[in-house]
Amino acid sequence: MRVALIGSGGREHALALKIAESPGLEELFVIPGNPGIKSIAQNITIDSSNHQAVVGFCSEKKIDLVVIGPEKPLTEGLADSLRSAGFVVFGPSRNAARIEGEKSFAKQLMQKSNIPTAAFKVFLKEDYNEAITYLHATKYPVVIKADGIAAGKGVIIADTFEDAKEALKECFINCSFGSAGNKVVVEEFMTGQEASIFAITDGTDFILLPAAQDHKRIHDGDLGKNTGGMGAYAPTPFVGGEELKIVSKQIIKPTLEAMKSTGSEFVGCLYCGIMLTAQGPKVVEFNCRFGDPETQVVLPLLKGDFLQLLYSAAIGKINKQAVQISDGTSICVVIASRNYPDSSEKGIEIFGLENFPYESSHIIHAGTKEVNGKIVTDGGRVLGLVTSIEKSDLKLCKEKAYEAISKIKFDGMQYRKDISDKGILAKR
Secondary structure, three states: OEEEEEEOOHHHHHHHHHHOOOOOOOEEEEEEOOOOOOOOOEEOOOOOOOHHHHHHHHHHOOOOEEEEOOHHHHHOOHHHHHHHOOOOEEOOOOOOOHHHHOHHHHHHHHHHOOOOEOOEEEEEHHHHHHHHHHHHHOOOOEEEEEOOOOOOOOEEEEOOHHHHHHHHHHHHOOOOOHHHHOEEEEEEOOOOEEEEEEEEEOOOOEEEOOOEEEOOEEEOOOEEEEOOOOEEEEOOOOOOHHHHHHHHHHHHHHHHHHHHHOOOOOOEEEEEEEEEEOOEEEEEEEEOOOOOOHHHHHHHHEEEOHHHHHHHHHOOOOOOOOEEEOOOEEEEEEEEOOOOOOOOOOOOEOEOOOOOOOOOEEEEEOOEEEEOOEEEEOOOEEEEEEEEEOOOOHHHHHHHHHHHHOOOEOOOOEOOOOOOHHHHHHHO
């Protein structure tokens, strides 16, 4: 198969590595790709928002499958443009991608279908005074979410009314999240362990991949601002067979049925963020694509032909036997630039990438650029250090990960030191 992968981040590097393992792969192109990907695929400098250019390239190269990584091209309808031109695409339509692109759409869908999630209320920008009145009377803490896509940063946990008022101001008055904040969802605050579950689906049938646990806050101990994700590990001990059965039966299946009934059949990877509450698993959020950095730890746990899984789902006949789940453990530690998530330093040279000495660990490029033969920083989340071992030993995996990370250096680099600690404590 000739495959085109859309995206340039850590998730796409991880996807490219897994696709490249397939015996059925003839050639892999990544649009636009990144410096870490070029050793396994051809990076193609095309702007994915230029649908005509992407379609033209896929026609010229006779592409058999297009895999769309990030949420932006999905919510912009790239999958629709490609399907209209006759290509097989792994990724939902623009209409189906609303499950991530419009949080209010997802919440209302769950409410109508009795899918367990936090209680909520939706407010438009012009409802500012009504929202303030509601926040005066609500119970704290409360969660305030920008309705649209805000790069993982549009979620604010408000402990007091003053915090909530400030969050509302950030969305409605300061427009900190752009048009994504013109509508907000105010949610009940849920407690429990969080987990991320990927459902690979052909729109009707699906397979669940191993559950991961992400670390959203910038600092150890889940302190500081929300980020796009500072690391993850898989599998998480908080999600066993019983929890997966509940998620499958009470969340994924009815969600796919509800999407189909509204004319928004979902084909691709449905990301389900869940909270394991005292009442059972509840949905925190849905995403319309593979999560980042969870993809980096989930894919190494799969044996078999990952490309065949994606292709079979894309043509509407998912082959659930294409992959098997190993007994291994995997950890990803994200290395970010100074001042992230408020800003990022670009153009800082990175040392230690050549001749990386660890067999069980590898480097995922997320925000890097090659300049005059040197790799430099080019974003907030710069690299991911992924360590995978064949046994179920989270503590050993963590030790290997942090030993390996000590070999990477650049000015201003920051990373959490406690990735996977919750899982290690739970296993004691």
